[in-house]
Amino acid sequence: DSGVTQTPKHLITATGQRVTLRCSPRSGDLSVYWYQQSLDQGLQFLIQYYNGEERAKGNILERFSAQQFPDLHSELNLSSLELGDSALYFCASSVGTGPVNTEAFFGQGTRLTVV
């Protein structure tokens, strides 16, 4: 168990809908990252938050957004869902940022299926 908790584990929804994925980082970790894993694109970095502030954006679509709350949990919002958004969404957390605190630990993931 990595200590990173993601809910829900599975989600099935229809095209055009909106969903919210939730992540609780390891105790003491300030950085939260979201990754998307699909068969054709592999593991792709979406976005990073550090202590409530957005730090970096990767290949995140405009239909997707995220935030990190004062208690450090994070939510990833996916809207206007398309079939191609079906994937495993992982959250990871690390102590902080910088050379010493970069080790990232992954949650179990949320499997999103868009039908």
Next chain:
Amino acid sequence: GENVEQHPSTLSVQEGDSAVIKCTYSDSASNYFPWYKQELGKRPQLIIDIRSNVGEKKDQRIAVTLNKTAKHFSLHITETQPEDSAVYFCAATYSGGGADGLTFGKGTHLIIQP
């Protein structure tokens, strides 16, 4: 941005033999290189990492080497065992600027033949 290439995509070795997976990166500023192991249906797990100020790091049967000049790094697994069967991902990032999302390779499916 960073681009990480990983080879081979599939690697089959006999139990007890060694396995080597290679990655190259494009951004010379990258300074942190972790390796993750992912079993089917499970989360990626960090197995070893290396920073740009060292050339090699070992942890029991696993070792990672880094060549900054050539911008490539490799994972070496010795005395392979059935439980080593999994998909292995290399990754790279610049750690120090506050934004350190990982860029991953496409993964190597390691198969350990009994």
